[in-house]
Amino acid sequence: MKKLNLSSAVLAFITLFSCNTEELQLNDLETSKTPDFRVQEFNNQSQRNPLYDTCIYVQLIAGQQYEAGQVTVDIEGDDLILKYSTHEDWVINATHLSIGNCGEQDIPTTGSGNPTIGRFEHGTTHSEGVNEVVYYVNRQALNDVYCFAAHAVVTGPNGEETAWAEGLDFGGNSWAMYVEATQSECYFSDEK
Numbered sequence: 001m002k003k004l005n006l007s008s009a010v011l012a013f014i015t016l017f018s019c020n021t022e023e024l025q026l027n028d029l030e031t032s033k034t035p036d037f038r039v040q041e042f043n044n045q046s047q048r049n050p051l052y053d054t055c056i057y058v059q060l061i062a063g064q065q066y067e068a069g070q071v072t073v074d075i076e077g078d079d080l081i082l083k084y085s086t087h088e089d090w091v092i093n094a095t096h097l098s099i100g101n102c103g104e105q106d107i108p109t110t111g112s113g114n115p116t117i118g119r120f121e122h123g124t125t126h127s128e129g130v131n132e133v134v135y136y137v138n139r140q141a142l143n144d145v146y147c148f149a150a151h152a153v154v155t156g157p158n159g160e161e162t163a164w165a166e167g168l169d170f171g172g173n174s175w176a177m178y179v180e181a182t183q184s185e186c187y188f189s190d191e192k
Helices: 006-018
Strands: 021-024 037-042 056-062 066-076 079-086 091-101 122-125 132-138 145-156 159-165 177-182
Touching: 056 079, 056 145, 056 177, 066 145, 066 159, 079 091, 079 145, 091 132, 159 177
Parallel strands: none
Antiparallel strands: 021 037, 037 132, 056 066, 056 159, 066 079, 079 132, 091 122, 091 145, 145 159, 145 177
16 A cells, blocks of 8 residues: 655645635534534536545545445544545535444345445435545544445446445445554554
8 A cells, every 4th residue: 555755735725724624513414423524515526636545545436336435534643534536527416424443244234135224324315515534533433454335326427326435345235345554554653
């Protein structure tokens, strides 16, 4: 995995917070069940730093066949920063995130193994034209190895689609995916 150096981190921080953002308070979230996170929306995709290095990078797959964007994960202090970003011709209508310790059945699923996004801990609908959504999750509640399922409803050139962060198959009869990740791989050489 690529490592982020200090100058890139500073540039990414400045670029990230120079965008026009709308911070959502916990009471604005539709399905928020845990107090240790917050969400931000970004409408101005053109101001994002294209050179931003991330700890975890996976494609955001829409409709089983389109690369609509990406989902990235980084660590900043006590926060795990999980970011959904879409390509120029896609927007995000809603996001749903379930994150927890792998093997503890933390991601809600049906008896047949399909995820139940309506029961995910974090989720909300977004303003029109949103290209980026950032979740800040307290990483202290997670083991070193953790799993997350990042679902989105996106609109692209062919209309509205369901999207998932590319990863492992849930094992049910849907194409839904989850990602297994390791926090210790996200520490940069100057933080060890």
